[in-house]
Amino acid sequence: MLKNLLFFASKTIKCSTVLLAWAPLHEIITGCCSPTNSLILLLKMSRVVKNAATQFLAVRSNRRVFHRYHNHTALPGSDMIRCFSSSGTPDTNDGGGSSSTTSSKSSSARSSLRFPWRHSQHMLPKVEMEAARMQGNWRGQLSMAIWERSTALLVKNDFSQVLFGRQWRQDLADNSAWAWSLALASLLAKTFKGMCLPKKLWNGSYFRI
Amino acid sequence: MKPPNFEPFLSILHLFQQSPVPLDDIYSSDGDTAEIKFKYTTPYTKPTKEADTNKNDAAPGQVEKSNDKDSTIGGSNNDGDDPTSPLVEKHLEQLFLSFYRKSHAVDQVDDPQPMEITLEMTPVDAELHRLICFPFLSRKASEQDDTRRQDYFRMFELIREDGPQAFFQRFWDFADRMQAERGVLETTVMADVIVDCIEVFQVKDLTSNKSIQGDGIERTVRHVIRMELDVTWIEDESADGGDWEIGNWRVADIDDQLEGKSWVRIK
Numbered sequence A: 001m002l003k004n005l006l007f008f009a010s011k012t013i014k015c016s017t018v019l020l021a022w023a024p025l026h027e028i029i030t031g032c033c034s035p036t037n038s039l040i041l042l043l044k045m046s047r048v049v050k051n052a053a054t055q056f057l058a059v060r061s062n063r064r065v066f067h068r069y070h071n072h073t074a075l076p077g078s079d080m081i082r083c084f085s086s087s088g089t090p091d092t093n094d095g096g097g098s099s100s101t102t103s104s105k106s107s108s109a110r111s112s113l114r115f116p117w118r119h120s121q122h123m124l125p126k127v128e129m130e131a132a133r134m135q136g137n138w139r140g141q142l143s144m145a146i147w148e149r150s151t152a153l154l155v156k157n158d159f160s161q162v163l164f165g166r167q168w169r170q171d172l173a174d175n176s177a178w179a180w181s182l183a184l185a186s187l188l189a190k191t192f193k194g195m196c197l198p199k200k201l202w203n204g205s206y207f208r209i
Numbered sequence B: 001m002k003p004p005n006f007e008p009f010l011s012i013l014h015l016f017q018q019s020p021v022p023l024d025d026i027y028s029s030d031g032d033t034a035e036i037k038f039k040y041t042t043p044y045t046k047p048t049k050e051a052d053t054n055k056n057d058a059a060p061g062q063v064e065k066s067n068d069k070d071s072t073i074g075g076s077n078n079d080g081d082d083p084t085s086p087l088v089e090k091h092l093e094q095l096f097l098s099f100y101r102k103s104h105a106v107d108q109v110d111d112p113q114p115m116e117i118t119l120e121m122t123p124v125d126a127e128l129h130r131l132i133c134f135p136f137l138s139r140k141a142s143e144q145d146d147t148r149r150q151d152y153f154r155m156f157e158l159i160r161e162d163g164p165q166a167f168f169q170r171f172w173d174f175a176d177r178m179q180a181e182r183g184v185l186e187t188t189v190m191a192d193v194i195v196d197c198i199e200v201f202q203v204k205d206l207t208s209n210k211s212i213q214g215d216g217i218e219r220t221v222r223h224v225i226r227m228e229l230d231v232t233w234i235e236d237e238s239a240d241g242g243d244w245e246i247g248n249w250r251v252a253d254i255d256d257q258l259e260g261k262s263w264v265r266i267k
Helices: A002-028 A035-045 A049-065 A079-082 A101-109 A125-135 A139-156 A159-164 A169-191 B004-018 B049-053 B090-103 B141-142 B146-157 B161-182
Strands: B027-029 B034-040 B059-064 B071-073 B117-136 B183-204 B208-215 B219-234 B241-244 B248-254
Touching: A079 B241, A101 B090, A125 A139, A139 A159, A139 A169, A139 B117, A139 B183, A159 A169, A169 B034, A169 B117, A169 B183, A169 B248, B090 B241, B090 B248, B117 B219, B141 B146, B141 B183, B141 B219, B146 B161, B208 B219
Parallel strands: none
Antiparallel strands: B027 B034, B034 B117, B117 B183, B183 B208, B183 B219, B219 B241, B219 B248
């Protein structure tokens, strides 16, 4: 009996923690968030993704308790809503477009044959447009920042570094660039059958990045 | 130090080790910087009828190497159904494969277009542009059943109409559904990274000797790469109910090349 009570109490506390964490985001979206609350808000939001899953599994058998708090829970910001779109249609066919099978089609296909590569000094227009849209939109920026940090914690970055530092962002970017160059080399090698390996890769110096 | 989930990128080492081709053809690194040097010429000869009918046997390609010891590397694996690389999403892989097939006239009865591709690239700087996640939705789940993806994003579109209570009701119902249908809870993480590279790029039509893409001049260019990672919730009563198990990072897109074909479109 005591064990059951303790279990129930712990689940209730956990559930409340999550709901408290979600609640301030609603304040951000509705514009009621004061600057002094921002730090507290970030602290609370930091573990929300992990806790959401924990609590989902923990409280789904006791949903009535959870739903009592729904009016106080947060919604993703308008920018997050805009961010998510169902209009993307996955295409499991040829990634480069449909292939031509007739001679006439092949002629036109050849004239439009394009190596899938962008070589430009300018930023991708989509990214520029996004930056312009977010400029001056502090609520959108804050909402995205919170989402970003929650995601960073989800992939097990250090709690304090995510909240108070930016090095994790640079590390992730550097590692991604490193991984991308290796992936691209392997992609070109695989597609065009030019399996190659730098000598430096053998002696381990490559892995220091 | 790299996080452990980048380890799969090292797993391709064994592929390289098995390669009979001399090293240093495409990729090199001095520990701090990496460099890609790729030069490829499509075949000049018209493929035989056998080659046309047997689309799995590609015409051989020739890689020009810096040490002037040309070697022909034929029998490219281009059946399109090949198990995907752990490093690159299959749609991106198919995009390059599609170019290969077209440039070698694998799917055509016409002459292949002789061309020369030059790509030399050295990443010099990187910046994280965006890091987001899609709780309880993964690429795998979405590709398995497209209604999952549609329902998921529809939830977000309905927030304003239905209010928070209905949203969360749907959200947890969706999580329930995923748990029931797939047996696991998965979340996909996406990172968009801007990478500055010093790059030389040119695709030249060898018939007319004119440039089709690029100009072969070295310049600093900006690429936007999208990395993806799946995390899976593992239930464990002894560890606070469970924890997220981190999957493997993979390259999902480069410079929005898959726009419209991506499993999720981020506006």
